[in-house]
Amino acid sequence: MYLAKQRGRNQYLVFDVTQDRHLQSTHQIANQVRTALKSDHLTLYYQPKVNLRTGEIMGMEALLRWIDPERGIIPPLDFLPQIEHSDLIVDIGEWVIDRTLRQLREWNNAGKSWVVSVNIAAYHFQKPEFLDRLKHLLARYPQVAPESLEIEILESVALGDIHHAKQLITDCQALGIQFSLDDFGTGYSSLGYLRRLPANTIKIDQSFVRDILDDRDDLALVEAVISMGKVLNRKVIAEGVETSEHGVLLIRLGCDLAQGYGIARPMPADQVLAWADTFVADPVWSTWANVAWEIKDFPLLVAQQDHLQWVRRLILWVENYHAAFNEHEVADSHACRFGRWYDGEGRQRYGQLAEFLAIAPTHEALHQLGLDIVQYCQSGERQRAIDACAHLLTLKDEIIGYLSVLQKAVMQATSE
Numbered sequence: 001m002y003l004a005k006q007r008g009r010n011q012y013l014v015f016d017v018t019q020d021r022h023l024q025s026t027h028q029i030a031n032q033v034r035t036a037l038k039s040d041h042l043t044l045y046y047q048p049k050v051n052l053r054t055g056e057i058m059g060m061e062a063l064l065r066w067i068d069p070e071r072g073i074i075p076p077l078d079f080l081p082q083i084e085h086s087d088l089i090v091d092i093g094e095w096v097i098d099r100t101l102r103q104l105r106e107w108n109n110a111g112k113s114w115v116v117s118v119n120i121a122a123y124h125f126q127k128p129e130f131l132d133r134l135k136h137l138l139a140r141y142p143q144v145a146p147e148s149l150e151i152e153i154l155e156s157v158a159l160g161d162i163h164h165a166k167q168l169i170t171d172c173q174a175l176g177i178q179f180s181l182d183d184f185g186t187g188y189s190s191l192g193y194l195r196r197l198p199a200n201t202i203k204i205d206q207s208f209v210r211d212i213l214d215d216r217d218d219l220a221l222v223e224a225v226i227s228m229g230k231v232l233n234r235k236v237i238a239e240g241v242e243t244s245e246h247g248v249l250l251i252r253l254g255c256d257l258a259q260g261y262g263i264a265r266p267m268p269a270d271q272v273l274a275w276a277d278t279f280v281a282d283p284v285w286s287t288w289a290n291v292a293w294e295i296k297d298f299p300l301l302v303a304q305q306d307h308l309q310w311v312r313r314l315i316l317w318v319e320n321y322h323a324a325f326n327e328h329e330v331a332d333s334h335a336c337r338f339g340r341w342y343d344g345e346g347r348q349r350y351g352q353l354a355e356f357l358a359i360a361p362t363h364e365a366l367h368q369l370g371l372d373i374v375q376y377c378q379s380g381e382r383q384r385a386i387d388a389c390a391h392l393l394t395l396k397d398e399i400i401g402y403l404s405v406l407q408k409a410v411m412q413a414t415s416e
């Protein structure tokens with residue numbers, strides 16, 4: 001009955017026990033969250049966003065946490081999905097904006113001119129009164145410049161009703177507020193759509209960023225989003241930067257803004273200033289800071305990933321004979337993906353550079369060792385194969401070292 005009423009009345013629905021249980025639990029969670037909101041058990045954590053190239057802290061993202069006296073910290077995805085289609089998500093969204101503006105006032109007073117972003121759910125964003133309510137909230141904090149508030153909406157939400165999204169984004173921007181498309185890459189937007197959406201920033205989804213070090217498709221996708229951002233004159237930020245190497249690769253790809261555990265985890269508001277005072281960007285990032293990377297040199301990065309993947313697959317094969325591995329790729333140093341790049345496009349483009357030519361003997365030795373490893377495995381000398389893998393990793397590091405020098409040489413040549 002409840003569902004039939006919710007769907008506009010004047011209809012009947014067949015009672016479904018499983019669905020009923022689901023509804024009940026959704027109902028229960030909604031009640032608990034409502035109580036948590038009233039009892040001040042919701043709080044915001046803040047995760048820094050930094051410029052990798054300059055080491056500057058650009059701002060923060062406000063992330064909701066439910067601190068339950070009995071259950072401890074409950075992450076947002078454990079309860080927001082159950083309420084995201086109800087007015088409770090609007091109340092929470094407004095509470096988040098209010099708290100963030102209050103926090104901005106405090107940080108402004110401490111001399112920090114950060115931009116802080118909030119996540120707004122689709123249901124909230126689509127409310128006709130969204131803009132008026134936002135103006136009302138901003139009016140409560142006249143000391144806070146609207147330019148320091150940013151709204152993040154999911155790429156998929158913006159695509160849902162592009163006319164509405166476009167209008168609302170434009171209206172908010174007229175107030176000074178900035179807009180970001182969150183989880184970009186998961187919503188299938190075409191270039192045409194993106195061009196029509198006036199969002200200031202594109203946030204590359206962490207699922208792609210996390211795997212750029214291992215997965216050439218994700219690397220290519222991230223590279224494409226960065227180029228697209230440049231063409232359309234948008235800022236691009238990468239989320240899910242978990243390690244120093246992610247940062248290095250992103251700088252090389254031309255994406256300077258980043259957020260992720262490798263920089264800082266989300267933290268309570270009262271820890272932020274102390275964190276900011278002691279934050280020092282990874283020194284490795286600044287070594288890549290002043291070099292420009294040309295799109296033509298992108299295959300060089302892909303070649304590096306191919307090499308890493310080859311080594312990883314061979315080791316997997318040693319650990320588990322069933323892993324798919326083509327022995328031909330081991331026997332012939334010209335047949336692996338890296339080898340094909342080296343002999344072809346690589347030689348054509350960098351063949352005159354000493355750093356490039358230096359790679360060949362080590363690559364050859366790597367394959368010879370790979371062949372030995374395969375033979376040890378086949379003759380049952382397992383331990384010998386495992387020991388040889390350690391040596392294989394040393395050779396891999398050597399090649400990565402050569403590639404790194406080559407990449408720097410190429411980038412310096414480009415920027416001169």
Ligand code: C2E
Pocket residue numbers: 047062063064075076077080093096118119120121152182183206239240241242259260261262266
């Ligand atoms: P999001 O907006 O994409 O936020 C980024 C999420 O990734 C956060 O999870 C953050 O803690 C996590 N994260 C950041 N860096 C890394 C990293 O290097 N590795 C990994 N594995 N994760 C990282 P969190 O705080 O659990 O939030 C999850 C999602 O919940 C958010 O995704 C956002 O969609 C939603 N959310 C959070 N707060 C709010 C809110 O106040 N309102 C609404 N409507 N949604 C919110």
Ligand code: MG
Pocket residue numbers: 061119152182
């Ligand atoms: Mg977000």
Ligand code: MG
Pocket residue numbers: 182183203205206239
């Ligand atoms: Mg995201």
